[in-house]
Structures are given as structure tokens and as C-alpha cells.
Amino acid sequence: MNVSSRYLGLDLKSPLVASASPLSRSLDVAKRLEDAGAAALVMHSLFQEEAVAESLELDHYLNYFTEAFAEALTWYPDLPNYRLIPDRYLEQLRLLKQNLSIPVIGSLNGVSTGGWTSYARQMEQAGADALELNLYHIPDMNVCGAEVERRSVEVLGAVKAEVSIPVAVKLSPFYSSFGAMAQRLAAAGADALVMFNRFYQPDLDLDELKVQPRLELSTSGDLLLALRWVAMLHGRVNAQMAVTGGVHTHEDVIKAIMAGADVAMMTSELLAKGEARLTEIERDLREWMERR
Template identity: 60%
Template sequence: MDLKTTYLGLKLKNPIVPSASPLSRNLESMKRLEDAGAAAIVMYSLFEEQVEHEAAELDHYLAYGTHSYQEALSYFPTPEEYNLGPDQYLEFLHQAKQSLGIPVIGSINGISSGGWIDYARKMEQAGADAIELNIYYIPTDPRLASQEVEDRYVSVLHAVKRAVKIPVAVKLSPYFSSFAHVAVRLDEAGANGLVLFNRFYQPDIDLEELEVKPNVILGTSDATRLPLRWIAILHGMVKTSLAATSGIHSAEDVIKMIMVGADVTMMCSALLKHGPGHITSVLEGVNKWMVEHEYLSVEQMKGSMSQASVVDPSAFERAQYMKALNRFR
């Protein structure tokens, strides 16, 4: 079976790419991911806050006033909770490129147009094959119109594209009033790829300590439904590469995403739960399914179940809503 695919212009041996996670924080686990069959790896994210503030300055900002307003400020992370050190990040990225035989994609997380964007260029110089721009932004200002939010995303993309020559993918959340419009705008603005979707980590409350607590809950295959729908809709609508993330756990999840139009599928929770070797079993499952259903290549499968390809395109829109409710027993 021919599992090769193209993502961001990169020729990959298969469509499984580990997304940014703790597994990309050391070379040993990255090598294990490669040995298990990963086609490329997305580095853990370098945050805007890491670049904009020196560790001591960040410590000052986060510690200032905590004795007076301890309950109110206790949800802020301490400096030790950040992956401090943008220069160390760049050095590690360089080491990863020297040690691995697969593409390494740098990840940068920010939303402003500050000096942190220069680190995208430094990632390129360190050897990154591409950059994933992870825009984690929750607009809470009620005076901020949706158009302004969209403009900010496009502005950041433009700034990063001006800084580098390598491909740039944008990792997005689904929380837009017109997601298709945003996707087309970013495509036209030069995004080489769209990664659907960023999963906002929701805070929790400790009822005993009366503190807001960060809490990571690993995703399940149920989370694939949202990116599956939107990749199916966007396939053929945009020229840019499409990556599916959120809930990719099994061979079936991978196959479904490819069939609706994804160029690659990104895994995180499944690898944190089962380890790097899980990639091997998923690839074996994909191969087995393709043999049983007489598919010769991933390219043959790609987009065959997109909205533009299915008999009833409305199945990805409102029409299925009543059917789903009526069939539930």
C-alpha cells in the first residue's frame, strides 16, 4: 500500500504526524516516535510570553501583589510551569534536525505583533522544515468585534510569513461566527496549511482550595466529529493543506479524516496514553483496511467522502440534525 502524502509541500511517508506535546521535549522520545513510523514531528510550542519576558521579569510580573491578592492571582502559572528559554528551544530544534531523518515542524504560540515573531525566522535558521503558528486566543473584550478578531489572525500570519521562507501552517480553534470565511481569508493570506482544531484547555475550580486550576483532559475519538465536518466542507474550497487534529486515536479515525480530505492526521492524546509504539499499530490498521477495501494509495482515498464528493452534500450541514435525533433510541 502506498501511504505517502504531501503536507505543506513536504513529501511524507504516511499521514501520521505527532502534534506538539511533551513527547517532543526530548530527543529520546522523538526518536521513538520516528522509529514507530511518524512521518514528521511538530515540536512543543514556544510561547510569545517566553520571548517577550526574561525569566526574572516574568517572575516579577507574576509574583507582584500575590500576597495581597492571593486568591485572585493564584491561577497564574509560576515561571517553573513555562518551558522557559527560547534560545534553548532553538538549540533543541537544531539538535532534533541533526538527529532525526523526518521533517521537524517548529511550533510558535502567540497572538500579538510583537518581537516574538522574529523567533519564527530563528526557527527557520535552526533547521525547521516548517512552522505551525498556534494561535491560542480567547477574545473576552465585549467591545472587540468579530471582524477585528479575524483581522488579528490574518495580521499575525502576514507577519510570520514575512519573516520566513519555509511553509507556515495555522492551528485554529472552531470558535468563529463564520469559520469557512476565516479559513478562506487565511488561505488567501498565504497560509500553507490549516490545522483543525486547537483544543482550548478549560479551567477547573478546586472547591477545597477555592482556586482556579489548570487541568488537562486527554481527548477521545468523539472529538473527531468537529474537524471531520469542517475538513469535509473545506476540501476543494481552499488550496492550502489540511491537517486533522483532536481525537485521532485509531486507524479508523485516520481513514475517516483522509477520506473527507485531510492531508495528514495529528496525534497527541493517544500517544500520551499508549506511547509512541501506538503509531505502528495504527499504521498496520490503515494498511489492513486499505487491502480489504481495495485502495491502492492514500491519494486515492483522499477527499472521496468530502462534502463536494458525496451524493448528499447536505449531510455535513443541517439536514442530518433531525435524522440523528430521530434515529436515537
Template identity: 45%
Template sequence: MDLTTHYLGLTLRNPLVASASPLSVSLDRIVALANAGVGAIVLYSLFEEEVHREELRDAAIVETHENAFGEAMTYFPTTARPGGPEPSAVSRYLKLIERASATVTVPVIGSLNGSTEGGWTRLARSMQDAGAAAIELNIYFVPGDPHTPGRVVEDRHVEILREVKEHVTIPVAVKLSPHFSSPGEMALRLDQAGADGLVLFNRFLHPDVDPERLSVEPGVVLSRPEDARLPRSWIAILHGHVTGSLAATTGVERGEDVAAYLLAGADVVMTASALLRHGVEHAGRILTGLETWMSRKGFESVDDVRGRLAVPRDTDATAYERAGYVAALERGRETYSSLGIR
């Protein structure tokens, strides 16, 4: 059985990808993920805020001594030096890429997380130089100002992508959220702007209100299989309409979840929550489940599965989705009317 797939122009041994999470913060964990069988690994994200904070710190150190005599360079604090005892978040990240790409045989993908245009995007080149096979660009932008027009949000995504593409030659995927007025049009804009792939969808980690503590608390909730319906719907719509790869993420617990995404049209399927919940060895169980399903259904390769249940290209996708919505309501009415609910 052939599980080989292609993502961002890379050949992967299977379509299961470990998405960015705490599971990839060290070389030992990355090796464990590779040994568990995943086809590629996205490293934990390097955040724009970390980069800016360290740039400001180093600038403050230099400015403190800039008017001193020439020998001042010999007593600059070692934290400002790449080889100092406390390496920066950036240098640690680049070193991890270098070591991981030299150790594991699966592609190692760097992850940049930010929300504004600026110099932090140049780090993509450093990731490339360190050995990253590709870059995943996680544009996590929640416009808190209610006066921000939707087009401004969309344009920022495109400009950040273009800035990153200017600095690298390796593939770049964009991880985007579903919270656009027209996610399909946003996907097409990013595709046309040069994205080599799209990851659907980012999950915003919304804070919540604790009525007992009278406080706002941060919230991290692992995804469940039922969360996969939204990204799966959009992958089914976009399949065949974009030139870049389509990666699915959210709600991947079993081999059947991977199969459902592939049937919708995904090139790869990413998971983090299931591995955090069950351990990295669960990747092997997911892949075994996928192979069992493929054998039972008579599929010999991932290519045979991909896109079989995508929205046909000659179909009015809007009417198609509307019909699905109406059918779901009718099914719900049939299911719950027997309980006496009106």
C-alpha cells in the same frame, strides 16, 4: 501499499504526524517518535509569554549595569549570555530543533504559541535558521473582554500570520480554533493571507470550578474519537476550497480514525492524546490499522482515499450540513423512542 503524502510542500512517508505535546521536549523522545513510524513531528510549543519574560529579565540585567565603566561587560551575569550555565527557553528550543533536524530523517516542525502582534513572531526566523522544516503557528487567543468584536479577533489572526510570513521562507501552518462565527470564512482569509496549511482544530484547555475546594482549577483532558466529528466536518467542507494543506487533529486513536479524516479530505492527521495515553509505540499500531483498513477496502495509496467523502464542490454546503443535522435528529428519535423517552 503507498502511504506517502504531502503536507506544506513536504513529502512525508505517511500521513500520521505527532502533534505538539510533552512527547517532543527532548531529543530522546523525538527519536522515539521517529522510530515509532510517524511521518513528521511538531515540537512542543514555544510560548510568547516565555519569550517576553526572558526579554524583560535580560533588559533588566543590562540596565542595571548600563552606566557602569567599560569593563562592566566582563561581569555581566552569565544567565544573560547564550552560553551561560542556564540557557534560556528560546536557546534550548532552537538547540533542540538543530539537534533533532540533524538526527531524525522525518521533518521537524517548530511550534510558536501566542496571541498578540509583536516581536515574538521574529523567532520564526530563528527556528528556520536552526533547521525547522516548517512552522506551526498556534494562535491561542480567548477574548475575555466581552466587548471585543469578532472581526478584531479574526484580524489579529491574519496580522500575526503576516508578521511570521515576513520573516521566513519555509512553510507556515496556522492552528486555529472552531470558535469563529464563520470558521470557513476565517480559513479562507488565512489561506489568502499566505498560510501554507491549516490545522483543524485547536482545543482550548478550559479551567473548571471545583465545588469542594471552592476554587478554579486548570483542566487538561485528552481527546477521544468522538471529539473528531467537528474538525472532520469542517475538513470535508474546506477540501478543494483552499490552496494550502489541511491537517486534522483531535480524536485520533486508531487507524480507522485516520482513515475517516483522510476520507473527509485531510492531507495529514495529527495525534498527541493517543500517544500520551498508550505510549509512542502506539503510532505503529495506528499505522498498521490504517494499512489493514486500506487493504480491506481495496485502496492502494493515501491519494486514493483522500477526499472521497468530502462535500462535493458543486453542493450547497450549508444545505448539506443542515440535512446532516436533520438526519441525525431523526436517527436519534428512532433510537431513543424505543426507550420510552419523549
């Protein structure tokens, strides 16, 4: 039974894609994902703000006291001996590409047009088969929704002008008119739309009396919102679609494809039950199709 799919110009053996998560930080885990049946792997996100903050901190300490006396210049090793976040990310990307036969998709979360384009270009040069832009804007009560949308479209356009590989946009559902935003992004060149992003939410720790960020693993019930929008947008936007967040069973995968998605991405199920779930889900998917 043929369960192949095509996504971001890539021929995939199935619609099962391992979504962005810490799993891609380990080559051994990535290999197990491939062996279990992952048709493609989305890397964990490179956060531009983290990279910039680390670079500024390093610069501060490298120059701290160096003007006090000459010997201070010998306190620190040369800068090339330091591997910053982007360096480590690109190194891992190259390692995955060298050792996996499935497509590897880079994931980027940025805050400025220059940062997005710079890192996107470097990911392409490191061998990424495609890119996933993780659009997220820090809440600012002085910025209206129209401006947030304009910036998102601007970022996508800048990245598309910088790279030649396909670019997907991972979205949250929190736009005033999500359908119109999806159409704008598709018109601006998005090759695919990924629905939906899931964020850390602030919780209150009543023992420590402080804010504690939390990210709960998804359930199949979380898939419903993505299914709704995929079905509404199917045939109405010039972009492929992927669902993520809530894919746990072969039934979830089937629903995603029936609604109009090209691939179904998962992480929570793999974190909870292991990479072998990919094998089980693909087997159940094939059996369901044979019964039909």
C-alpha cells in the same frame, strides 16, 4: 501498500504526524516516535508571552541592587550564561534536526506581530522544515470578532513575509464564521489549516477552593467537528488541511483522509498508550487498504 502523503511541501511516508506536545522536549522520545512510524514531528509550542515574561524577570533580578554598591556587580554571572526559553527551544529544535530523519515542524504561539516574526525567523534559521502558527487570542470584551480576525490575518501575513518555509495555521473552531475565516487565511498565504486547537479550560477545585486549569485527553468523538469542517472546506480553500484532536485509531485516520485531510495528527493516544501505537495504527491502516 503505499500510504505516503504530502504536507507543507514535505513528502511523508504516511499521514501519521505527532502533533505539538511535550513529547518533543525529549530527544529519546522523539527518536522512539520516529522509529515507531511518525512521518513528521510538530514541536511543542514556543509561547511568546512566556518568553517575554522570563526575559523581563531576568532583567529585573540582574539589575536588582546593582546600583547599591560596586560589589553588587559581581553577584550575578554574565548574561550569556543564562539560557532563556527561546534559546532552549531553538537548541532543542537544532538537536532534533541533527538526530532525526523525519521533518520537524516548529510551533509558535505569539501575541504581537513583532514577536511572531522574530521567533519565526529564528526557527527557520535553526532548521525547521515548516512552521505551525498556533492562533489564540486572550478573551477581551472590548475587542470585536472582526478585529480578532483582522489581527490573525495580519500576523499570518507578517510571518509569511519573513520566512521562506511553509506555514500552517492551527485554529480553534470558535469563529463567528469559520468557513469565511479559513478562506481569508488561505488567501493570506496559509499553506495549511490545522483543525482544531484544544485549550486548557478553567475548572474549580472544591477541596482547595481555587481555579485549577485542566486539559483532558481527547477521544475519537472529538474528531467529528474537525471532520465536518475538513469536508466542508475541501476543494473550497487553497490550502492543505490537517486534523488534530481525536485521532486514536486507524479508523480515525481513514475518516480524516476520506474527509479531505492530508495528514492526521495525534498526541493523546501516544500519551495514553505509548509511541508503539503509531506502529499498530499504520499496520492496521495498511491492512484496511489491502482489504479494500
